[in-house]
Amino acid sequence: MRKILSSSPFRHAAWAMAAAAAAGPASAQTYPDKPVRMVVAFAPAGGTDIVARLVAPRMAELLGQSVVVENRAGAGGVIGTENVAKAAPDGYTTLMATMGNLAVNPYLYSMRVDVQRDLKPVSKVVEVQFALLVHPSVPAKTLREFIDLAKARPGHLTYSSSGIGGGPHLAGELFDSLAGTKLTHVPYKGSGQSLSDLIGGQVSASFDSLLQALPYVRDGRLRALAILGSERSPLLPDAPTVAEAGVPGYEFTNWYGLVAPAGTPQPVVEKLNGAVRQVLGQPDIRRKLEDMGARVVGDSPEAFGKFIANENTKWEKVIRAAKITAQ
Incomplete structure (x- = not known):
């Protein structure tokens, strides 16, 4: 009998496994503490x-x-x-x-x-949802006019972004590729600074999120030429998508x-x-x-x-x- 009740590596392993199994659910139940x-x-x-x-x-x-x-x-x-x-x-x-x-x-x-x-x-x-936003000083009221302006003076129009490789930058690269334009990319350290300089007129445009830009579109400090996604935004129903405004296949x-x-x-x-x-x-x-x-x-x-x-x-x-x- 004494031999049966004595400790063994197998008994310790079994207890350890049981304790681990019990500890897992318990820690999840008490999370977060x-x-x-x-x-x-x-x-x-x-x-x-x-x-x-x-x-x-x-x-x-x-x-x-x-x-x-x-x-x-x-x-x-x-x-x-x-x-x-x-x-x-x-x-x-x-x-x-x-x-x-x-x-x-x-x-x-x-x-x-x-x-x-x-x-x-x-x-x-x-x-x-993202939009192509321009400063009011840019003489383009439609996406077609913006594209024509960009093609007439390659590299003259600038667009800001939150940084190299961010969403606004990629949206701009995709636009250049499909629209046949050559815009000049101006990267910033964050979208707040990028948007601030667009509002101030230091850059011509930005492919940016409506999350922070919408109030400035509504008060006239920015102009939304087009929505970058596959559908129009109910918040800006008069703004066409880039695809329907003349750049087929564009979606971001x-x-x-x-x-x-x-x-x-x-x-x-x-x-x-x-x-x-x-x-x-x-x-x-x-x-x-x-x-x-x-x-x-x-x-x-x-x-x-x-x-x-x-x-x-x-x-x-x-x-x-x-x-x-x-x-």
Whole structure:
């Protein structure tokens, strides 16, 4: 009998396995027990920052802990992305990511992380409508007039962006390619500065998000010549799409989504996903996002992961064809 009850490596292994199995669900059940960090890899006042600061407080209410938005800008979003990818995979660090973070920067920069390997999808949050915006001093009231003006003086018209390889930059490169124009790209360190100089007339145009530009279109400080997506915006019903205004095949939509470090326990990912989707289902949040030109999504981690993989395939081809570099 004594031999049967005595300790053995097999008994210790069995107990360890049972304890680990019990600890996993328990930790997921108690998560979170401290504030959650939501990193934005860009400067304040840009579209990503706006969405993060709208969603984070409501997530905090559902999770029972603060969700703190932290701006870690630099290198076109690489610094913030790498910070999150290298963080502890415990659910307390997340990234409000963009197309640039997850599907563009890997082909522009020598990143120290592999975004598809080192980050775990939580949920796509929104798709964002972009528009071709011009300063009122630009003598073009329609997209056709803008194209004619650009072709008459190649390189004379300038367009601002949040940085090399960001959504506005890629939208401009795609426009040049399909419209046969040659615009001069002026990159900034963040979309806030880019938009500010467009409003001030330091640059001619920008391919930018309606999230932050819409108020300036409505008060006349900017003019929207066309919507970059496949459909007109209900917020600017008189603005045609680029495709219907004379550039067939043109379509550009940016997107934002929440990711966490790879290795984050699946129950924790599911809890974050549930919080995101509940927030996006709240009527006032949905209305605010739609009023800023965003289409609310909120999908599963699996669906978002497949979407990210497809976006990588798409934008790698565009970047290689246009020979875009980070320099």
